[in-house]
Amino acid sequence: EVTLRSSDTHPDGYPTVAAVNHMGDLLEERTDGRLCIEVSHSAQLGQEKDTIEQTQFGVIDMNRVSLGPFNNIIEETQIPSLPYIFRSVEHMHKVMDGPVGDQILEAFSDHDLVGLAFFDGGSRSFYNSQKPINSIEDLAGLKFRVMQSDMFVDMVSALGANATPMPYGEVYSSIQTGVIDGAENNWPSYDSSGHFEVAQYYTLDQHLIVPEVLVMAKSSFDKLSAEDQEIVRQAARDSVPVMRELWAAREAESEARVRAAGVEIVTDIDKTPFIEAMVPVYEKYVTSPVLQQMVADIQATE
Amino acid sequence: MELYVLFGTFVFLLLIGTPVAFCLGVSSFATVAYLGLPPVVVFQRLNSGVSVFALMAIPFFIYAGDLMVRGDIARRLVALAGAFVGHLRGGLGQVNILASVMFGGVSGSAAADASAVGGLMVPQMKERGYGVDYAVNITVVSSIIALMLPPSHNMIIYSISAGGRISIADLFTAGIIPGFLLAMSLMTAAWFVAKKRGYPTEKFPGLAMMGTLFVSAAPGLILVAIIFGGVRSGIFTASESSNIAVVYALLITFFVYRSLSWHDFVEATFAAVRTTAMVLLVIGCAASFGWLLAYLKVPAAMVEMLQGVSDNPIVILLLLNVVLLILGTFMDMSPLIVITTPIFLPVATAFGVDPVHFGVILILNLGIGLCTPPVGAVLFVGCAVGRIPIFDAVKSIWPFYGAAFGTLMLVTYIPALSLWLPSLFH
Amino acid sequence: MMKIAVLTGLIGRAALWTAGTGLVLMTVLIAAQVFWRYVLNDSISWTEPASVMIMGWFIFLGAAVGIREGYHLSFDVLLYVIPHKGKMFLYSLSDLVVTCFGIGMIWFGWQLAEKTAGNTLPSLGISGAFDFIPIVAGGVLVALFSVERIARRAAGLPTARFGDDNSEAT
Ligand code: NA
Numbered sequence: 054e055v056t057l058r059s060s061d062t063h064p065d066g067y068p069t070v071a072a073v074n075h076m077g078d079l080l081e082e083r084t085d086g087r088l089c090i091e092v093s094h095s096a097q098l099g100q101e102k103d104t105i106e107q108t109q110f111g112v113i114d115m116n117r118v119s120l121g122p123f124n125n126i127i128e129e130t131q132i133p134s135l136p137y138i139f140r141s142v143e144h145m146h147k148v149m150d151g152p153v154g155d156q157i158l159e160a161f162s163d164h165d166l167v168g169l170a171f172f173d174g175g176s177r178s179f180y181n182s183q184k185p186i187n188s189i190e191d192l193a194g195l196k197f198r199v200m201q202s203d204m205f206v207d208m209v210s211a212l213g214a215n216a217t218p219m220p221y222g223e224v225y226s227s228i229q230t231g232v233i234d235g236a237e238n239n240w241p242s243y244d245s246s247g248h249f250e251v252a253q254y255y256t257l258d259q260h261l262i263v264p265e266v267l268v269m270a271k272s273s274f275d276k277l278s279a280e281d282q283e284i285v286r287q288a289a290r291d292s293v294p295v296m297r298e299l300w301a302a303r304e305a306e307s308e309a310r311v312r313a314a315g316v317e318i319v320t321d322i323d324k325t326p327f328i329e330a331m332v333p334v335y336e337k338y339v340t341s342p343v344l345q346q347m348v349a350d351i352q353a354t355e
Numbered sequence: 356m357e358l359y360v361l362f363g364t365f366v367f368l369l370l371i372g373t374p375v376a377f378c379l380g381v382s383s384f385a386t387v388a389y390l391g392l393p394p395v396v397v398f399q400r401l402n403s404g405v406s407v408f409a410l411m412a413i414p415f416f417i418y419a420g421d422l423m424v425r426g427d428i429a430r431r432l433v434a435l436a437g438a439f440v441g442h443l444r445g446g447l448g449q450v451n452i453l454a455s456v457m458f459g460g461v462s463g464s465a466a467a468d469a470s471a472v473g474g475l476m477v478p479q480m481k482e483r484g485y486g487v488d489y490a491v492n493i494t495v496v497s498s499i500i501a502l503m504l505p506p507s508h509n510m511i512i513y514s515i516s517a518g519g520r521i522s523i524a525d526l527f528t529a530g531i532i533p534g535f536l537l538a539m540s541l542m543t544a545a546w547f548v549a550k551k552r553g554y555p556t557e558k559f560p561g562l563a564m565m566g567t568l569f570v571s572a573a574p575g576l577i578l579v580a581i582i583f584g585g586v587r588s589g590i591f592t593a594s595e596s597s598n599i600a601v602v603y604a605l606l607i608t609f610f611v612y613r614s615l616s617w618h619d620f621v622e623a624t625f626a627a628v629r630t631t632a633m634v635l636l637v638i639g640c641a642a643s644f645g646w647l648l649a650y651l652k653v654p655a656a657m658v659e660m661l662q663g664v665s666d667n668p669i670v671i672l673l674l675l676n677v678v679l680l681i682l683g684t685f686m687d688m689s690p691l692i693v694i695t696t697p698i699f700l701p702v703a704t705a706f707g708v709d710p711v712h713f714g715v716i717l718i719l720n721l722g723i724g725l726c727t728p729p730v731g732a733v734l735f736v737g738c739a740v741g742r743i744p745i746f747d748a749v750k751s752i753w754p755f756y757g758a759a760f761g762t763l764m765l766v767t768y769i770p771a772l773s774l775w776l777p778s779l780f781h
Numbered sequence: 782m783m784k785i786a787v788l789t790g791l792i793g794r795a796a797l798w799t800a801g802t803g804l805v806l807m808t809v810l811i812a813a814q815v816f817w818r819y820v821l822n823d824s825i826s827w828t829e830p831a832s833v834m835i836m837g838w839f840i841f842l843g844a845a846v847g848i849r850e851g852y853h854l855s856f857d858v859l860l861y862v863i864p865h866k867g868k869m870f871l872y873s874l875s876d877l878v879v880t881c882f883g884i885g886m887i888w889f890g891w892q893l894a895e896k897t898a899g900n901t902l903p904s905l906g907i908s909g910a911f912d913f914i915p916i917v918a919g920g921v922l923v924a925l926f927s928v929e930r931i932a933r934r935a936a937g938l939p940t941a942r943f944g945d946d947n948s949e950a951t
């Protein structure tokens with residue numbers, strides 16, 4: 054009887070936590086209780102960078118993390134983090150469920166990890182306190198908070214705006230005091246952070262649709278019988294539709310709450326100039342032939 | 356069994372005199388080995404426990420405090436306090452307390468307050484015929500005020516121990532009313548004791564003199580506004596504003612007061628290195644210890660156990676306060692914050708206590724622990740400054756403990772004392 | 782023994798100066814960051830991770846020096862009631878345990894550095910191994926100064942007591 058310890062930075066009840074718990078139920082059912090999962094949520098075991106190292110060393114068995122912290126470790130993970138790489142959430146689902154997704158999951162095995170499945174992380178769009186953004190020209194000169202990552206800083210600069218990396222907790226008051234004009238995030242975070250109270254213009258440009266990943270420690274995976282390994286892989290795959298459903302429900306809930314607060318939302322926007330502005334960013338980050346092929350494959354996916 | 360290994364090793368090492376940081380690190384190591392987990396996790400937690408940008412406010416605020424003590428800022432604040440309250444009953448005792456309010460507005464260290472304000476006030480009080488025990492008692496207990504008023508690096512330690520999700524600006528704001536309340540309770544206690552013992556009062560120096568002293572102390576007071584205003588408005592992070600405090604203190608003491616020599620500067624830097632390396636190593640090792648607590652699900656078990664004891668928040672809060680006071684008599688503040696926050700905060704929130712409110716209770720409670728024997732860093736400093744044995748100081752300290760404990764009870768059971776002021780900023 | 786004590790004294794002094802320089806450097810870097818952000822309206826992205834790394838150096842070096850100078854927080858009430866010989870034994874046991882922890886810092890810090898050597902640190906562009914060099918360096922000094930304490934005690938030389946304000950060691 055083995056209990057797999059999994060880490061998540063999100064709180065209990067969050068879609069990713071619920072999905073891993075669901076996977077645990079499936080495992081228990083399919084192995085007659087030989088395997089189960091215990092999720093340590095709310096970053097109890099550390100932030101993502103730390104828990105990744107813990108998984109690599111086999112201190113914990115499983116980990117639900119964003120792709121961001123992997124970008125400097127596994128180059129393939131940079132591709133889904135590229136701005137405007139996916140045309141829509143459906144496009145992202147198709148790609149990650151297909152051969153490109155498998156190729157990325159495979160890349161984890163060189164780093165003492167086993168990639169199990171991709172979860173949704175929502176689509177991020179810009180919001181600000183100044184004016185509705187209807188075109189790329191409207192972005193000129195605005196100051197946006199971004200996550201601490203060179204690529205996101207370059208993305209914002211390429212769009213003609215100014216990027217200010219700062220901790221998430223400082224964003225609300227910084228918008229309020231005018232230190233920055235806005236930030237970018239998905240519906241649930243825009244809602245739960247209360248940023249919509251101070252930044253009333255939200256433009257759904259969906260510049261980042263970055264999936265998240267569920268990985269397992271290679272040492273823990275190798276301890277299982279071949280049969281159990283397949284059961285684990287299948288249970289992870291089966292948790293994905295559940296996760297997507299939960300995520301969509303949460304997104305709809307947040308959207309309804311924010312809309313009720315009277316925020317001005319720009320939905321139909323021509324993304325072409327935004328995508329064209331990304332050429333230098335892609336040139337800088339998509340360097341190897343492998344990565345270039347991946348980008349081409351994604352763009353060819355209908 | 357894992358818990359016996361963890362706590363057993365910790366207590367054993369503590370008793371044989373191993374530094375607290377290593378007690379935490381080694382007991383975590385022993386437990387990880389017992390569980391058969393890769394020991395590398397202990398050192399990974401230690402390393403990432405100290406690699407947090409928000410922690411940087413701690414060395415900076417401590418550094419700024421060391422520079423101000425050596426650079427004459429503290430002395431000028433004490434002189435100004437003298438003009439305000441010297442003429443009240445218990446004159447210099449009142450001055451000592453008000454000086455702690457002013458110094459507490461620029462420093463967050465109770466030990467620095469006791470040595471800076473006490474170092475200036477105790478000799479004066481002796482000379483004017485006050486009992487040394489009275490002078491030391493007031494010096495010691497009033498230094499808790501520095502912990503409550505912003506800046507308070509202990510509140511930053513609390514926020515980080517709670518996972519970094521509690522607003523430092525809110526914690527800083529929440530401590531202000533309790534800090535002033537503590538000052539007023541202590542002034543009342545000082546008044547009664549002074550009356551009973553027949554202590555003198557000082558002459559009111561006149562408004563002109565007050566003005567002069569105010570101008571002389573103004574740079575120190577401006578620092579209060581910079582630190583609090585910067586953090587509260589969200590313009591600066593706590594780390595940035597603590598950095599501004601260091602730069603400001605350097606500029607004032609080097610160029611305006613011209614009171615800081617190169618030698619003072621080097622000594623202040625080394626003093627800050629010693630204090631912060633010691634505090635931050637404890638925080639790092641406690642990150643390993645805390646990781647094990649989470650891994651072994653101790654906080655959840657603690658919540659469940661206390662829910663079995665009582666479902667009344669009043670009883671639970673009293674229980675938590677008593678446990679913290681007892682722990683505080685034996686251990687220092689920063690290790691206790693980092694060890695107890697992950698265990699007790701979930702309990703408090705499970706009973707509906709706001710995390711910001713609990714932070715204020717915790718800091719005030721452990722602040723009292725700094726003044727109680729057998730292990731009370733500030734008590735030791737106060738006794739060293741007054742050159743009296745600890746026993747002599749503690750014999751007559753009861754009215755002041757009483758005032759501090761009364762304040763603690765008010766702060767515990769009237770959440771608005773802590774939460775009303777921050778709510779104005781939301 | 783005295784010769785060795787002079788040498789470790791020099792090492793301790795050098796570590797303290799390095800740590801002090803680190804604190805000043807951190808002050809300068811963050812001051813520059815504040816100046817750039819609020820006065821020049823521009824942001825430098827490397828000052829924050831660089832300062833955090835310097836903080837690691839100054840904590841681990843400063844903490845190691847604390848073992849030599851005896852400025853760590855501790856609690857040794859039990860030792861007041863124990864006869865001198867037993868006390869010396871327990872002190873040495875404690876120093877031995879700390880030595881082992883120092884060796885752990887070196888050994889496991891090195892493992893972490895090896896594992897992360899292939900990663901690149903965001904904003905700094907250097908190898909992830911640099912994150913763990915301070916803990917390894919600190920571990921070397923922690924082990925060295927703890928062994929020195931045991932040796933000094935065996936040789937009958939004065940040893941700094943933890944929790945004392947004025948250390949006996951020079
Ligand atoms: Na303070």
Ligand code: NA
Nearest residue numbers: 451455494497
């Ligand atoms: Na005082």
